[in-house]
Amino acid sequence: MNSLLKKGETSGTPQLSDSIELSSMGHRLTIILFGNSAAVQYQHNNILLGEIQPNIENVAISMTVPSQMKISGHCVSVINLIGLHETALDLDSLTDQLVNENEIIAFIFVVRLGQLTDADKMGLEWLQRVFGDRVLQFVMILFTYESQEESDSIIDDLKKDSTLEQLLKKCGGRFHTCSKKMNNQSEMSDLMNRIENLFTDNKQQSYTSEMYNTALREREDLQNRTSQSDQCRRTEESMENSTRTEKRERLESMQTPHECH
CATH class of the missing domain: 1.20.5 (Single alpha-helices involved in coiled-coils or other helix-helix interfaces)
Known part of the structure; x- marks a missing residue:
């Protein structure tokens, strides 16, 4: 494992204190979440996703409209595609609409820490197949955990799992960790800063x-x-x-x- 893989750091990412406040510049952080539905927990205090799990079978209604919110002063639009890659739905019309109506600056790949599944591996392949290889420059892995002990062991977990390490390399070494409940304000604030830093690394270019x-x-x-x-x-x-x-x-x-x- 290289030196990039320090907990919470991302490839080529400046320190949080150096990040540009996009919200103050009039920019909205529009992000897509995708990955394993078992890696998140929907509840009333889930800051990113809320308590209502989208109806995948009614994808045209439940997933095309971004959820608008404010997190630690950041204006955020969240498009929830979690679990969608595990369906057999034809998504061309949906993805075309999402891309044309939103300036997406980050794709957040949600993975359950320590439990990499075949579906997880397929998640990134699905993203590349649908959005092309260039999407990888906008991807960050979000490892979720149930206990703080799991979070503390992330570096060891990455070193032990060569498949996970390869997955991370494809995403430029960018990752962050948070509770699967997504209810920790500090973790969410740090995530927003890292998304801003990713936007800066990409020369403020969106997908x-x-x-x-x-x-x-x-x-x-x-x-x-x-x-x-x-x-x-x-x-x-x-x-x-x-x-x-x-x-x-x-x-x-x-x-x-x-x-x-």
Whole structure:
């Protein structure tokens, strides 16, 4: 593990005291949360998500409208996509709307500390598949915990889990920790500062519709190539089957005794 992985620090991130107060500059922090639904706990004092878990089956209504809030003086818009990557829903219209209507400056990947699952691994793959590889520069992992002891052991956990370490490297070494209840004002304030620092590291650039459209074209091209490849394979298999059938029929015809007249 490199020196970047100090608890709560992010790659290339200045100290909190040096962070730019975006709210005072008229900027709103628009963030997307995605990841494992088991990594969060919805309740009345959950600062980021509140107490009502969105209805994933009614995704068009429950997830396209950002929740507006103020956290330690920061104006924040939260778009909750947690658990969405585990569904079979067609999300193109949803993601297109989100990208075109919001200036998203961070994608927060919520992971349960010490319990990396296959669904967690799929979460980042899903994000890249939908939003393209350039989205990684906007991603920060948020490890949630149930007890303070879990939080204190994060460095050891990262060192022990090579898969988790690779996941973190893909996100530029950026991570933060908080209670899965998300009810600690200090932790949430620190998270907002780190999001601001990420925005600064990205030269105050948000994820753009151009980035999304590029990713969408690449995804469609890949699907077309895959479809064409599958069609070619099926055609070849059909021709091979037809050839085998013809050979078998000729062989059977040659082996059949002819009647004498």
